[in-house]
Amino acid sequence: MATSKNIKPTESEIEILRVLWDKGKATVREVHEILSTHKDAGYTTTLKLLQIMFEKGLVKRDDSIKTHIYFANVSKEITQKQFMGKMINSLFSGSSTQLVMQALGNHQHSKEELEEIQQLLNNLKKK
Amino acid sequence: MATSKNIKPTESEIEILRVLWDKGKATVREVHEILSTHKDAGYTTTLKLLQIMFEKGLVKRDDSIKTHIYFANVSKEITQKQFMGKMINSLFSGSSTQLVMQALGNHQHSKEELEEIQQLLNNLKKK
DNA sequence: TATTGCTTACGAAAATAATCGTATCAATGG
């Protein structure tokens, strides 16, 4: 049983996961290139981070070739849920409704987006 | 200009802020009593944390009396926004709509809560 | 007054996270 599930990625680890979620797979260098557009840390830092994440089970890798290829091993959705849950508890007194209202009220949403939310809301109300 | 605004509280600091937001004000001992119901760290740990938070400007205190009284110096709302923003960027590709949908879809909401959300949604749609 | 109990202050250790330097290996081109 892969017990890697409730390991909470650190901030830097999330940055890396974003790249992997986005691209599907990537070499250390590719990850590093992307990160370095908005952050400056050396190549070996990224490498080390990926190695640590590998040990934690946050990423998989194909090391059958010289230049390893990395993949996310935790889904974006699960990670989102994990952090949402944490946030709801720590900052919204456990009320996901409060969080929703906050997000709705304090951010811009286009007409289309509002409609999309309305759809979901309708579905929920039916039950 | 109090520049204390974009200091991001750490995890432990948030736990403390929750108590202060909830109670309005509290002594170190009161904070500690509450925290110790779900966490075990010594009294001086809580004290030190509050002192650090004071230096950072996260809390105010009345130290005109022997047993100091602490108050939050950052609002819950602003802190919520701050963390929401961070989360939207790091985990929802900048889309607050996605976050809203996630929270709506993956958590329980009572009929009344759904209605409350509907109200807000109606308001937003008007504009 | 001396003791006890509760307080703050504060340095420093322990734990966690992030960064880097260096060794080493493999492929490639001259």
Place this chain on the structure above:
DNA sequence: CCATTGATACGATTATTTTCGTAAGCAATA
């Protein structure tokens, strides 16, 4: 064949966060 380039491994350093131990003040009271 050897120098160069680019890759991994990994120990060690640095930074940040959390925790605690100890000293010292003050007030109630035995």
